[in-house]
Structures are given as structure tokens and as C-alpha cells.
Amino acid sequence: MKIIEIKNINKYFGNNSNKIHILKDINISIEKGDFVAIVGQSGSGKSTLMNIIGCLDTPTSGFYKINGIEVGKMNKDEQAELRCKTFGFIFQRYNLLSMLTAKENVALPASYFGIASKARTERAKTLLNNLNLDGKLENLPSELSGGQQQRVSIARALMNGGEIILADEPTGALDSKSGEMVMKIIKDLHAKGHTIIIVTHDKTIAAQASRIIEIKDGVAISDTRNNDKIYGNLDQIPPAQKSKFSQLKYQLSESFRMSVQAIIAHKMRSLLTMLGIIIGITSVVTIVAVGNGYKEKMMGMLSSFGANTVTIIPGSGFGDKNASKIKTLKASDAKTLGELKYVDSVSPNIDAWRILVYKSTSLTARLEGVSAEFLSVNNKKLESGRKFTAVEVENAAPVAIINQYTKKELFGTSVNPLGENLIFGKQPLKVIGVIAEEDGFGPPDTSLNIYVPYTTAMYKILGKQEISTITIRIKDGVNSHLAENNLVRVLTSLHEKKDFFTVNSNSVRKAVSSVADIMTLLVSTVAFIALIVGGIGVMNIMLVSITERTKEIGIRMAIGAKQKDILQQFLIESILICLLGGFIGVSLSVLMSLGLNSIMQGFRMVISVNSVIIALLFSSTIGIIFGYVPAKKAANLNPIDALARD
Numbered sequence: 001m002k003i004i005e006i007k008n009i010n011k012y013f014g015n016n017s018n019k020i021h022i023l024k025d026i027n028i029s030i031e032k033g034d035f036v037a038i039v040g041q042s043g044s045g046k047s048t049l050m051n052i053i054g055c056l057d058t059p060t061s062g063f064y065k066i067n068g069i070e071v072g073k074m075n076k077d078e079q080a081e082l083r084c085k086t087f088g089f090i091f092q093r094y095n096l097l098s099m100l101t102a103k104e105n106v107a108l109p110a111s112y113f114g115i116a117s118k119a120r121t122e123r124a125k126t127l128l129n130n131l132n133l134d135g136k137l138e139n140l141p142s143e144l145s146g147g148q149q150q151r152v153s154i155a156r157a158l159m160n161g162g163e164i165i166l167a168d169e170p171t172g173a174l175d176s177k178s179g180e181m182v183m184k185i186i187k188d189l190h191a192k193g194h195t196i197i198i199v200t201h202d203k204t205i206a207a208q209a210s211r212i213i214e215i216k217d218g219v220a221i222s223d224t225r226n227n228d229k230i231y232g233n234l235d236q237i238p239p240a241q242k243s244k245f246s247q248l249k250y251q252l253s254e255s256f257r258m259s260v261q262a263i264i265a266h267k268m269r270s271l272l273t274m275l276g277i278i279i280g281i282t283s284v285v286t287i288v289a290v291g292n293g294y295k296e297k298m299m300g301m302l303s304s305f306g307a308n309t310v311t312i313i314p315g316s317g318f319g320d321k322n323a324s325k326i327k328t329l330k331a332s333d334a335k336t337l338g339e340l341k342y343v344d345s346v347s348p349n350i351d352a353w354r355i356l357v358y359k360s361t362s363l364t365a366r367l368e369g370v371s372a373e374f375l376s377v378n379n380k381k382l383e384s385g386r387k388f389t390a391v392e393v394e395n396a397a398p399v400a401i402i403n404q405y406t407k408k409e410l411f412g413t414s415v416n417p418l419g420e421n422l423i424f425g426k427q428p429l430k431v432i433g434v435i436a437e438e439d440g441f442g443p444p445d446t447s448l449n450i451y452v453p454y455t456t457a458m459y460k461i462l463g464k465q466e467i468s469t470i471t472i473r474i475k476d477g478v479n480s481h482l483a484e485n486n487l488v489r490v491l492t493s494l495h496e497k498k499d500f501f502t503v504n505s506n507s508v509r510k511a512v513s514s515v516a517d518i519m520t521l522l523v524s525t526v527a528f529i530a531l532i533v534g535g536i537g538v539m540n541i542m543l544v545s546i547t548e549r550t551k552e553i554g555i556r557m558a559i560g561a562k563q564k565d566i567l568q569q570f571l572i573e574s575i576l577i578c579l580l581g582g583f584i585g586v587s588l589s590v591l592m593s594l595g596l597n598s599i600m601q602g603f604r605m606v607i608s609v610n611s612v613i614i615a616l617l618f619s620s621t622i623g624i625i626f627g628y629v630p631a632k633k634a635a636n637l638n639p640i641d642a643l644a645r646d
């Protein structure tokens with residue numbers, strides 16, 4: 001039976017003016033189990049013919065069949081499958097992958113065949129043992145002699161069965177003793193049923209074949225038969241029977257393993273590739289953490305001002321010149337608003353600046369007239385004493401609550417202020433309570449503030465009938481905006497016109513957090529650009545790496561890698577590099593925030609899980625986007641061009 005049939009094959013190299021005719025109308029048929037030597041002078045076209053037979057190269061014209069199937073009609077994947085399952089290549093210069101051990105090199109073709117890792121390793125060991133390499137399983141090619149490397153490459157050719165062994169000058173780089181050993185192995189393979197095609201210019205080697213074809217200037221000039229030794233019953237290794245899913249799983253895990261190997265083999269370059277991503281991710285995560293910290297701090301400050309409050313102020317807005325003429329805001333308004341069901345507490349406010357006298361000390365202080373509920377409205381607590389009673393508010397009682405700073409300035413640490421008498425303006429006041437120090441952020445309060453019932457302020461100190469503002473605390477869980485609108489409606493109908501405006505503490509809160517958001521957005525944009533630049537860096541280095549590893553790609557293709565295997569491998573490699581860069585970036589920002597948080601006071605960076613997840617997703621996306629072009633370029637390489645590269 002004919003295993004190879006070649007009809008009228010022609011091969012030209014170059015184009016137009018410098019086109020050269022290398023193979024001229026070659027017609028050869030080779031029997032299954034034969035041992036053919038192709039001889040001829042250097043440059044006669046032997047290797048070119050061999051590469052066409054092995055589907056590494058394509059003829060310019062003509063047809064050929066392998067195992068009865070027309071190769072010209074196969075697509076690239078089918079040709080790759082043929083290289084993988086039918087051919088076993090033995091090259092003059094061995095073509096082992098330098099970063100893989102002998103065992104891994106031998107096992108590699110089977111991973112493109114879809115055979116499980118354990119079965120692969122077992123078979124690789126057996127093949128190497130059979131070629132007397134049992135002690136060299138874990139050695140890298142650079143640690144082996146030429147003869148040993150060639151035996152490893154023979155074992156690799158046999159890994160997937162190697163029904164047709166194509167050997168291009170297999171002894172060309174070896175000393176005579178190693179050459180003889182290799183020839184003996186090849187003859188043994190022939191005897192076992194492998195079809196052997198060997199290219200050589202050595203007459204004594206050619207003489208060991210069953211048939212000798214001589215090529216001269218691209219023409220087959222003679223075809224002689226030495227003997228009739230045609231075997232042919234080759235023990236086939238059982239084909240891998242696997243579901244599509246498990247095959248995909250094997251391929252993916254193989255690509256993953258190979259990518260990890262490649263990254264480890266080129267540590268420095270991988271690190272440099274990652275640098276852009278590391279910088280980008282570190283800056284994004286850190287900046288978002290700073291933004292979060294800032295927001296948290298602002299929120300803390302705001303919450304120390306009080307819960308959600310709405311303040312009602314006469315006039316059309318801040319800076320209204322006519323505001324002082326509006327005298328419609330009354331204490332009764334505060335009472336009415338205080339009865340609404342979404343209002344927690346309410347306090348009218350009216351303030352005055354006068355000289356405050358205690359014994360021999362006199363200072364300018366601010367007095368604020370408030371309701372009994374003002375502590376709750378303003379989120380303040382008493383350190384000592386009591387709040388105003390309803391009766392005291394009703395009767396404009398001369399009682400006062402003072403803040404910490406006033407206590408310190410007037411009484412120092414030795415005197416208990418409770419029960420002491422002060423004079424504000426001309427009004428005597430008895431101290432009944434002291435407000436506790438606030439535990440919020442920001443500088444401590446350094447204003448002299450005293451609080452009295454608003455009635456006391458209105459009637460006894462200022463002689464006014466109206467109040468300045470009303471502060472309303474909204475119940476927790478109530479929609480602040482709706483509550484504010486409702487307050488405005490109620491008060492407008494009381495006044496019969498809208499002669500006031502409102503300030504909602506929630507909108508201040510929103511404004512602060514939107515400032516933080518804008519800051520985060522701004523700097524994230526810069527960091528995003530850094531990431532894109534990093535991604536382009538990854539693409540550059542991947543492109544360089546592919547140029548550098550063209551030979552490796554060629555070898556992988558020669559032993560059966562399909563385009564998608566190569567694409568997958570380089571894509572996974574770039575994703576891994578970016579993801580690893582992302583991890584390093586995230587870790588750096590975590591370290592940085594831990595460090596900064598431990599030395600900085602009053603501010604802490606807050607790294608959110610979301611930003612970490614987004615950073616990692618983003619870096620793998622960069623890996624895919626910027627890895628695709630180089631990976632596709634690698635996958636589209638022509639096997640023989642890639643293999644010819646040094």
C-alpha cells in the first residue's frame with residue numbers, strides 16, 4: 001500500500017524577477033514500511049522536498065497524498081493534525097525546546113494530541129528508557145551531548161506513534177560513533193514497521209536504506225532499490241478517546257502550564273513586562289483608597305455635626321439683602337413643624353454677641369437661644385448637669401448651658417461650673433449644664449458658646465418677637481428630600497408665601513461625597529491612561545518575545561501544535577503576566593496603605609474589595625486585548641518559516 005504519493009510537485013522560491021525553480025516535476029510513491037534515503041548535493045532541494053512531505057511547507061504546484069488523503073485539500077488544522085499524529089520529525093540540529101527537560105520535550109507532542117499528563121509522562125519515560133536515556137529524564141537539552149539530544153528527539157518523534165519518520169540529516173551534527181548509534185535506532189524502527197524517509201549526503205548512510213532516490217538540481221535523477229525489506233505492520237498506539245470538554249480542559253491546562261514555564265524561564269523580562277501594569281494598578285487602587293478615606297473622613301465630620309437636619313432661614317437664599325427685614329419666622333412655626341410625623345426634634349435658634357462676665361473675667365461670647373430639644377437636634381451630649389425643662393423654656397428662665405471652651409476659659413479645671421452665675425450683657429444666667437467634648441474629626445471647638453432657652457434670648461436679651469432660624473432633625477430612615485419638600489409646603493402655607501429657604505445637611509453630605517467621587521474619577525482617568533500605556537508595553541514585549549521565540553513556535557508546530565494551540569498559549573501567557581502584575585499592584589497598594597495608615601493620624605486609606613476585583617478584572621482584560629495581536633501573529637506564522645529562524 002502506498003503511504004505517500006507525490007505527483008508533479010514543483011516548488012519555486014522568491015517572486016517575479018528573482019524567482020527560482022527548486023523542485024522540478026517530482027513524482028515519487030513510497031510504500032508503507034519502506035526505508036527511503038534521499039540523497040543529493042547541497043542545495044539540490046532535499047530538505048525542501050522533505051518539508052513538503054511533512055506538511056511544514058506547501059508546493060507551488062502539484063499534488064500529493066498521505067495515507068490516501070490529498071494534502072492540498074486539507075486546511076491548516078488538518079495539516080497540523082497530520083504532523084501531530086502521523087509524522088515524527090528528526091532534525092539535524094535536534095530542535096529541542098531549551099527550557100524543557102528531556103522528558104518534557106518527549107512528552108510535548110502528546111499534549112497536542114490531547115493525552116492526559118500522567119499517561120504522557122509514562123510513555124515519555126518508556127521511550128527514553130528504550131533509547132538508554134533513563135538517567136537523563138530531568139536534564140535540559142543544554143546538559144546533554146549531541147548524540148543524547150538526537151536520541152531525545154527520536155523519542156519525541158515516536159511519542160504519538162510516528163508512523164512516518166522524517167529525518168533530515170539526523171547524523172549530520174554527530175560524531176561517527178553517535179551517528180552509528182542513531183542509525184541503528186532508525187533501522188530498528190524500520191524493522192518495527194515505521195516508514196522511514198531519511199535525507200543524507202553520506203553514501204554509507206544511504207546504503208543502509210532499502211531504496212535510494214537521488215535528486216540533482218531539483219530533479220529526481222535516479223531511484224534504486226537495495227533490498228526488499230518492507231515491513232509495515234506497525235503497532236498503533238491507541239488513539240486518545242476523549243470528550244470535547246475534557247480535551248478542551250487538557251488543552252487549557254497544558255497552555256497554562258506552558259505559559260507558566262515560559263514566564264519562569266524569562267523572569268526578568270516577565271517582570272519588566274508587568275511593570276506598566278503594576279504601576280497602573282497600584283495607582284488606581286491606591287487613589288481609590290485615598291478617595292474612599294477622604295470620603296469616610298468627610299462623612300465622619302458631617303455626622304459629628306448632627307444627623308440629617310433641615311435648617312430654615314428667612315430670605316431667598318444666602319446673601320439676600322432683604323433677609324433682615326423679614327420678621328415672619330416665629331417660635332410657633334417651630335412648634336407646628338415639630339408636630340409633623342417625620343420630624344424627630346426641632347429647635348428655634350436666635351443668637352446674640354455680648355460681653356460675658358464671670359467674677360473678674362469678662363470675654364465676648366456668643367449666646368444662642370434654643371429649645372429644650374436642641375441637644376438632640378444638634379447631636380450634642382451633656383458632660384454634666386441637665387437640659388432645659390419645658391417650664392424653663394415657657395417662662396424665659398435665666399438658665400444657661402455652656403460649651404467646653406467656655407468652661408475652660410471661665411472656670412478652669414478647679415471650679416465646678418454648675419450652679420455658678422454669669423452675666424451676659426446685662427442678663428444674669430445660672431449655669432445648669434456643660435456640653436461634652438465632641439468626638440468628631442477636625443480641630444476642637446474654640447468658640448465661647450452659651451445656650452439659653454430661646455424665650456430668654458428673645459424677650460430678656462434681644463427684645464425681639466421673631467427667631468433667626470429653625471433647625472429640624474428628620475427621623476432616621478425618612479427620605480430627606482421628601483421631608484424637606486414637605487416642610488417647605490407646610491411652612492409656606494403658614495406664612496402664605498415662601499419667604500424663607502432651607503439648607504439640608506444631606507445635600508452637604510452629598511456634595512462632599514461627590515467631590516470625593518470627582519477626585520477619584522479624575523485620578524482614575526490618569527491611572528486608566530497609565531494602564532493603557534502599560535498594556536501597550538505588554539503588547540510590545542509580547543511581540544518582541546514572539547520574534548525571539550519564533551523558532552520555538554516553529555518546533556511546536558512541527559510536532560503538531562495547531563494555530564489555536566499557539567494562540568491560546570500566548571494569550572494565556574499575556575493574561576497571566578497582566579494578572580500577576582495586577583496581583584503585585586494590589587499587594588503593593590495594600591502594603592502602602594497599611595504603612596501610611598500606621599504613620600498618619602486623622603486619616604486612613606480604605607481599600608475596597610470592589611476596587612481590588614475591578615483592578616484584577618481590568619488587568620486580565622488588558623492581557624486579552626493587548627495579548628491578542630501578538631498571539632495571533634504567532635499563530636499565523638508559517639511552520640517552515642518559523643522553524644528556519646534562529
Ligand SMILES: Nc1ncnc2c1ncn2[C@@H]1O[C@H](COP(=O)(O)OP(=O)(O)OP(=O)(O)O)[C@@H](O)[C@H]1O
Binds near residue numbers: 048
Ligand atoms: N525559504 C527559502 N527562500 C529562498 N530560497 C530557498 C529557501 N529555502 C531554500 N532555498 C533554496 O533552495 C535550494 C534548496 O534548498 P534545500 O534546503 O532544499 O537544499 P538541500 O538539498 O537540503 O541542501 P543541504 O544538503 O545543504 O541541506 C537552495 O538553493 C536554497 O538556497
Ligand SMILES: [Mg+2]
Binds near residue numbers: 046047048168
Ligand atoms: Mg538540507
